[in-house]
Amino acid sequence: MTAIEPDYYISLAMLSIFLGKDPMDESQRCFELLRAGDYDGIRRLLDQTPTAAEFKDASGVSLLMHALYRGQRDLAEIIAGKKQELDIFEASALGSLDRLEKCLSDASAIDSFSKDGFTALHFACYFGQPASARLLIESGAKIDIVANNPTQVMPLHSAASSRNLEAARSLVEHGAPVNARQQAGWAPIHAAAQNGDTDMIKLLLAHAADADIANDDGKTPAMIAREKGHSGIAAALETAKSKSWSQGT
Numbered sequence: 001m002t003a004i005e006p007d008y009y010i011s012l013a014m015l016s017i018f019l020g021k022d023p024m025d026e027s028q029r030c031f032e033l034l035r036a037g038d039y040d041g042i043r044r045l046l047d048q049t050p051t052a053a054e055f056k057d058a059s060g061v062s063l064l065m066h067a068l069y070r071g072q073r074d075l076a077e078i079i080a081g082k083k084q085e086l087d088i089f090e091a092s093a094l095g096s097l098d099r100l101e102k103c104l105s106d107a108s109a110i111d112s113f114s115k116d117g118f119t120a121l122h123f124a125c126y127f128g129q130p131a132s133a134r135l136l137i138e139s140g141a142k143i144d145i146v147a148n149n150p151t152q153v154m155p156l157h158s159a160a161s162s163r164n165l166e167a168a169r170s171l172v173e174h175g176a177p178v179n180a181r182q183q184a185g186w187a188p189i190h191a192a193a194q195n196g197d198t199d200m201i202k203l204l205l206a207h208a209a210d211a212d213i214a215n216d217d218g219k220t221p222a223m224i225a226r227e228k229g230h231s232g233i234a235a236a237l238e239t240a241k242s243k244s245w246s247q248g249t
Helices: 013-016 022-034 040-050 052-054 063-068 072-080 088-094 099-105 119-125 130-138 155-161 167-173 188-195 197-204 219-228 232-238 241-246
Strands: none
Touching: 022 040, 022 052, 022 063, 022 072, 040 052, 040 063, 040 072, 040 167, 052 063, 052 072, 063 072, 063 088, 072 088, 072 197, 088 099, 088 130, 099 130, 119 155, 119 167, 130 197, 155 167, 167 197, 188 197, 188 219, 188 232, 197 232, 219 232
16 A cells, blocks of 8 residues: 555644634634623633633733633633643733743743733733732842833833732832833822722832822823822822821821
């Protein structure tokens, strides 16, 4: 019998198409379910096709990260449990320290950018993972790195916007610039004022944040706090009380 040449072999992907199970179709279906908010549908798909945990969108952002972006941490944990490996972004965002430590064995990964332009430290700060943030900082992650996307956020912006006080504390104690500007000229204290986050404001002021810093629209933290209904915080920021905050009183 004549040997079959490699060109005659049918790839697994092509075979799946012939059987009506195009992997690309399943990926598209998965992200359609995600956009529709049908998280139970995604769970069923994962049960039927565990490899769906590895799906990424057209820009390369993983299904797991999309679940976290939509506030579906339980779903993200299910996805993580079906993945053989987590990348440094997923591990930091989930707070999976053992898997994060494994990722850190590759020194080039620590300050690398995700497909949507953030570092692992950005994700640890944004998704409420202070232990991940500490591990990354202690491993040499750049605390003043700017996101490689239009947001222009540093990790401290991410921590302030998501009320991650302990991560913010780790950052400022290691010298993170408290008055750094992101997109539209926002400093971390603007986000804290918008959130009505008194503890975050105290922390930032204690590390020399400018209580009167204006964003590109000319709005100070006090103005933003008042717009959001945080009148007490606005009044304190506009008066000498802001100094007492910085002293922790």
